[in-house]
Amino acid sequence: MGKFIVNGGNKLSGEVSVFGAKNSVLPILASTVISGNKSTILNIPDLRDVEIMEKILTSLGCSVERIDKIIWVDSKPINQIKIPEELVREMRSSIILMGAMLARCGEVIVSYPGGCEIGPRPIDLHLKALKELGAEIEESHGFLHCKTNGLKGCDIQLDYPSVGATENTILAAVTAEGTTIIRNAAREPEIIDLQYYLNKAGAKVSGAGTSVVTIEGVKNLHDVTHNIIPDRIVAGTYMAAAAITEGEVIIKNVIIDHLQAIIAKLKEAGALIYYDNNSIKVVGPKKINSIEMLQTLPYPGFPTDMQAQMMALLSIASGTSIITETIFENRFKHAEELARMGAKIKTFGKVAVIKGVKELTGAKTTAKDLRGGAALVLAGLVAKGTTEVENIYHIERGYENLHLSLQDIGADIKKID
Numbered sequence: 001m002g003k004f005i006v007n008g009g010n011k012l013s014g015e016v017s018v019f020g021a022k023n024s025v026l027p028i029l030a031s032t033v034i035s036g037n038k039s040t041i042l043n044i045p046d047l048r049d050v051e052i053m054e055k056i057l058t059s060l061g062c063s064v065e066r067i068d069k070i071i072w073v074d075s076k077p078i079n080q081i082k083i084p085e086e087l088v089r090e091m092r093s094s095i096i097l098m099g100a101m102l103a104r105c106g107e108v109i110v111s112y113p114g115g116c117e118i119g120p121r122p123i124d125l126h127l128k129a130l131k132e133l134g135a136e137i138e139e140s141h142g143f144l145h146c147k148t149n150g151l152k153g154c155d156i157q158l159d160y161p162s163v164g165a166t167e168n169t170i171l172a173a174v175t176a177e178g179t180t181i182i183r184n185a186a187r188e189p190e191i192i193d194l195q196y197y198l199n200k201a202g203a204k205v206s207g208a209g210t211s212v213v214t215i216e217g218v219k220n221l222h223d224v225t226h227n228i229i230p231d232r233i234v235a236g237t238y239m240a241a242a243a244i245t246e247g248e249v250i251i252k253n254v255i256i257d258h259l260q261a262i263i264a265k266l267k268e269a270g271a272l273i274y275y276d277n278n279s280i281k282v283v284g285p286k287k288i289n290s291i292e293m294l295q296t297l298p299y300p301g302f303p304t305d306m307q308a309q310m311m312a313l314l315s316i317a318s319g320t321s322i323i324t325e326t327i328f329e330n331r332f333k334h335a336e337e338l339a340r341m342g343a344k345i346k347t348f349g350k351v352a353v354i355k356g357v358k359e360l361t362g363a364k365t366t367a368k369d370l371r372g373g374a375a376l377v378l379a380g381l382v383a384k385g386t387t388e389v390e391n392i393y394h395i396e397r398g399y400e401n402l403h404l405s406l407q408d409i410g411a412d413i414k415k416i417d
């Protein structure tokens with residue numbers, strides 16, 4: 001299972017680099033199936049979720065090769081339409097194969113996706129949009145059998161700006177007949193990256209990053225090379241690590257625009273932040289300020305994927321902070337683990353009240369999900385004594401060698417397999 005052992009107390013300092021974004025690379029790898037041609041994807045992070053996506057593509061018949069930070073996918077030889085259940089259960093993003101495979105093969109069989117347990121994660125919006133495009137979807141025994149004789153562009157109003165539903169719909173629409181308009185689309189930077197990849201391959205997608213995305217169907221896609229954008233959540237996690245340890249860390253290879261909501265809240269907490277084109281320096285305050293209201297929202301609001309890390313930070317703030325989690329129904333599992341380390345946190349449904357304490361103390365803790373696990377590591381960096389974080393396979397879904405990067409900037413952390 002693997003665990004991290006963290007001895008707290010070191011102020012972090014130095015430079016750390018951020019690799020490609022998990023939430024960008026996964027839908028882009030899924031979309032490589034559409035073209036029936038070759039995709040070269042650069043800046044690939046070394047993550048468990050990426051390995052699973054590689055396995056899914058291979059199981060469908062794609063030829064997939066990976067050397068270091070590059071993956072080559074040739075989707076010409078696809079010869080399967082069923083995605084292995086055990087792989088789908090491992091990862092939420094596998095559901096994006098639905099739109100991509102409908103575009104490529106007109107058929108796909110997939111089970112309900114797994115992923116982190118952060119509350120119910122229905123896929124009703126995905127299914128509704130795909131049906132509007134002309135997919136027939138039969139559900140039985142936990143499997144979804146999706147088929148079409150040809151998707152047709154249409155106007156789709158999403159009831160909520162779901163990231164996954166926006167991506168699935170874009171992919172299904174890329175080779176559909178006519179024009180599709182997605183209204184109330186998610187505006188996350190990863191959708192812009194997806195549009196960029198698809199357009200380089202010959203698709204006609206516009207509007208990504210706004211709430212109206214338009215896709216003019218094209219007949220074919222061609223070979224493409226694409227560089228994945230840096231991971232804003234990994235960057236945010238290192239920023240929080242600098243802030244919580246009273247450190248001074250430069251985070252390189254970031255897109256500042258994608259970090260604005262995180263920058264604003266870390267400044268409120270008292271961190272000093274300086275940036276230039278693609279790097280950001282965070283200087284942690286002597287004492288963290290409490291934050292009156294931190295509310296997670298769809299982009300460009302504060303990202304839910306940084307909520308747990310901020311909770312760790314605020315647990316040693318000078319007063320009481322309130323976090324409202326509006327995206328997921330049950331994303332406070334880290335609160336009870338932080339409490340083992342002396343944090344004073346009460347949760348009431350979607351609201352958490354965090355009464356800052358003078359210091360955290362090292363304890364045995366368990367990562368319950370990806371970002372909650374990262375939050376425990378952050379807490380461990382500042383806690384008195386030793387913290388163990390078990391079940392780090394959750395963390396490895398989204399962080400490439402977190403312990404090594406933190407060691408490089410002075411943390412006392414090791415991994416035990």
Ligand SMILES: CC(=O)N[C@H]1[C@@H](OP(=O)(O)OP(=O)(O)OC[C@H]2O[C@@H](n3ccc(=O)[nH]c3=O)[C@H](O)[C@@H]2O)O[C@H](CO)[C@@H](O)[C@@H]1O
Pocket residue numbers: 022023024026092093120121122123124125126127160161162163164165186298304305327328329
């Ligand atoms: C691989 C990936 O990119 N994952 C990200 C993606 O997840 P994901 O794409 O799953 O997130 P969504 O934006 O779809 O979900 C947001 C909310 O909408 C609800 N919903 C979603 C779809 C649907 O059909 N019905 C429905 O009710 C979800 O339960 C959730 O409460 O965006 C989330 C919100 O920024 C991030 O936390 C995840 O890291």
Ligand SMILES: C=C(OP(=O)(O)O)C(=O)O
Pocket residue numbers: 022091092093115116118305370371398
């Ligand atoms: C919830 C997350 O990811 P996923 O949607 O892949 O489960 C995350 O990255 O924090």
